[in-house]
Amino acid sequence: MKAKHDEIALRPLTGTSQSFYLVAAVLLAIVGWFIYAYLVQVRTGLVVTGQRDMGMPLAGAPWGLYISNFVWFVGIAHGGIAVSAIIRVLKLERYHSIGRIAEVLTVVTIMMAGLNIIIDLGRPDRILNMVLYFGSRVWQSPLAWDFTVISLYLTLSTTYLYITMREDLAGLRDKFPGRWKWLYKPLLFRYRPDEKPKVDQIAWWLAVTIVPMMVALSGGVIPWLFGLQGSQAGWFGAVQGPYFLTAALTSAIAGVIVVATLVRRGYGWHTRIKDEVFRHAGALLAILVTFYIWFIFQEQLTIRFAGPIPEFRVSEALLTGRFAPIFWTMLVGGLILPMVYLFVQAVRPRAYRGGAVFISAALIIVALWVKRFLIVVPSLLYPRLPYAVGTYSPTWVEWSVVAGTIALAIFLYLLFIKLFPIMELRRSSDA
Amino acid sequence: MPRYAYVIDLNRCMGCNACVEACKIENNTGEGMLWMYVFRLEKGKYPDVNWQFMPRPCMHCDNPPCVKVCPVGARFKREDGFTLTDFDRCIGCRFCEVSCPYGVNYFNWKKPKDNQYFAWHEEEGAGVYGSGSAGQIIGNAVVPYENPDHKKLYGERLVSGGAHYLGVVGKCTWCVHRVEKGLPPACVANCPVHALHFGDLDDPGSEVSNLLKRGNVWRLLEELGTEPRVYYLGGQQPGHDLRLWYTRRQEVKA
Incomplete structure (x- = not known):
């Protein structure tokens, strides 16, 4: 039985389809274009972006797509440890199959x-x-804090991924003695077959440490970049902490659903990653999105009721002004409608469709990308002092960087799938 | 240790922008960088309208948000009151820019030498006065003036002048290179109506000390707690009824 399981789990490592190579080639082409765009920026300066100084005479936004993209990526990055914490600390073994998928x-x-x-x-x-x-x-400096927490988070998450993968790497080394030896051997430095209980203990403590780190990151240093700045109307405020944290957790679960669905589909792992994983993740996502919609409502109601004039102007721009089409499409199409479906499938199991959950999660991820843009930019276009109202129009360079970093992320993920076991070899749930 | 401050008499300012020009020439700031800026504000409703011109240098705040947020300490506060930027250390993250409520920071989006007026060395401007760039037309007889003071370090840091590097942030320095020599900032020296004043608050005989003894002294956005060192005499804080001069009629509340 175990041999058969491992065969199924090892599918990505034993063969590569043509479509995989095609996808990888397209991704590399996008990454190549992104590198070219960045070199143009390095050579000519950030003038090639649409960002400009706020105030006069340029009346622009000094922070734009790069920063909102950054916050969006950080949000999704909570997925791995959220799932791993649930599995390891809460001991919910049934979600084990998507553990490494989320951690990568x-x-x-x-x-x-x-x-x-x-x-x-x-x-x-x-x-x-x-x-x-x-x-x-x-x-x-909030940026110095940010640098600290992100470095810590990267180190801890990578360590967690690595130590929980050692056992599977040893299994692979035994199965394919010749292949990837140059990679596995150094990674299996001082591996002992009986190290598992110790590794489990370390992993447990790592998971426990990374959970508050998630809050320190997305409920802490990231929102503090904005929430501590009295300078910008719409940024300053205590709500940013929980507001950003909720967005991050929502992005995280949505990201895990999207990636796990694609991986499951790509390798035919429907028996290994069961439907119930997605039904439950979908239910959790429904709850998180509800909280996020509530936060949006809270923020806007507070400003509308008795907000100072500069804050009111930003809110006007979002709800009825020039950002209104983007805002309402994001809210209704990207958050409310998916939330409704996710709740329906949670209470009526027969309404569950893998594809519909996937699309809901994907819509939510895109909506949260748009929302990060709406956090960063509008406040910068409505300064407190009577400067002209600003404009910001991202250029091809910025879009290339957005596309390029997403393509690079996907490419690195695919690279991992080809080199290492994305599906845990021994302890996955039985067929 | 002197305690420098800047006082602006709004009863005198007539909006000529000589201070803006002077700053530009003194500091070689590039296009799109107005370290000194003059607000042109309007109050009332036609036909009862009135102007207020409000010069806005950097406030050199005593509780500066820009200094707090700088991740590398390129933006720093001196004991004598100057808030300055170390152009050799700045990484160009623009956090100071977004943390400043006064909008006084300007980033070098382009290479400074490509961002000057008349583009002396480039093909930009070619054909405006015949073929060739402006520099070529006059045979490079006169190069754009580069003030040698800006190459000097002050307090061992490169803080003066505006045209140093691509990708760093700059702002009004209260002409630290001039104050070092006992001269007032360029804007103050060039104001034709003596609306701008600069000096040491610890000197009871200085102009700024005396001006502050008059009533109706206020500071911009004081409620944000930045403790600006620029004081305004006369006039009023911009607000709902003192607005940007080209606010559309429909948006003017009665």
């Missing part, structure tokens, strides 16, 4: 988040200044 998503997306920040810098060659002057800046 975390590692890949947090790396892309960091990449977006570096791309946004005017002087990326000076990035080491963040390390050099860390000691004096970490007490005051």
Whole structure:
């Protein structure tokens, strides 16, 4: 029985279809284009983006797509540890099959988040200044805090992924003695077949540590980049903490659903990753999206009822002004409708369709990308002082970077699938 | 240790923008960078309308949000009151720009030498006065003036002038390179109606100390707690009834 399980789980490693190569080639082409766009930016300067100084005379937004893309990637990066924490700390073994699928998503997306920040810098060659002057800046600068927590999160998540993968790597090394030896051997440094209980213990503590780190990241340092700035109407406020955290957890679960559906479909793992995983994840996503819609409502009602004039102007722009078409489409089509379906399928199991859950999750991810844009940009276009109202129009360079970092994320994910077991070899649920 | 401050007499300012020009020439700031800026505001409803011109240098706040958020300490506060940017350290993240409620920060989106007026060295501007760039037309007889003071370090940091590097943020420095020599900032020196004043608050005989003794002294966006060091005399805070001059008629509340 075990041999057969492992065969199914090893499908990605034993053969590669033509469509895989095609997808990989397309992704690499997009990444190549993105690299070209970035080189144009490095050579000419950030003027090739649509970002400009706020106020006069340029009346633009100094932060735009790169920053909202960054926040979006960080949100999705919570998926891995959210699932792993549920499995390991709450001991809900039945979701085990998507554990590593989610963890790899975390590692890949947090790396892309960091990449977006570096791309946004005017002087990326000076990035080491963040390390050099860390000691004096970490007490005051929200960006220094951000740098700390993201580095910690990346390190802990990668370590978690690695140590929980060792046993499967050893199994692979035994099964395919010749293949990938140059990769597996160093990774299996000092592996002992009886190390599992110890590794489980370490993994448990890592999971327990990473959970508050999630809150410190998306309920902490990320919202503090915005919520602590009294300068911008619509940014400042205590609501940003829980607001961003909810968005992150929503993105995380939606991301896991999307990726796990695709992986399951791609390798025919319908018996290994059961429907109930998606039904339950869909139900959790429904609850999280509800909370997020509630936060949007809270924020807007508060401003509308008795908000100061600068905040009111930003709210007007979102609800009835020039951002209204984007806002309402995002809210209704991207959040409310998917939420409704996800609740329906949660209470009426017969309404469950894998494809519909997938589409709901995908719509939610896209909606949350749009929402991050609506957080970052409109406030910058309505300064407190009587400058002209600003405009921001992202250029081809920015869109290329967005497409490129997404393509790179997917490519790295596919690379992982081809090199390592994305489906756990021994402890997966039985057929 | 002197305690510098800046006082602007709104009763005198007539909106000529000489201060804006002076700052530009003194600091070689590029296109789209108005380190000194003058608001043109309007109040009332036709036919009872009135202007207010409001110069806006950097506030050099005592509780500066820009200094707090800088991840590398390129933006820093000096004891004598100057809030300055170290152009050698700035990584161009623009966090200072989004944290400033006054909008005084300007990022070098283009290479400074490609961002000057008349594009002396490039083909931009070619054909405007015949073929060739402006520099070519005059045979590079006069290069754009580069003030050597801007290459000097002040307090061992490169903080003066605006045309240093691509990808860094700059803002009004209260002409630190001039104050070092005992001169007032360029804007203050060039104001034709003496609306702008700069000096040491710790000197009881200085102009700024005396001006602050008059009534109706206020600071911009004081409620945000930034403790700006720029004081306004006369006039009023911009707000609902003191708006951007080209606000559309429909948007003017009665």
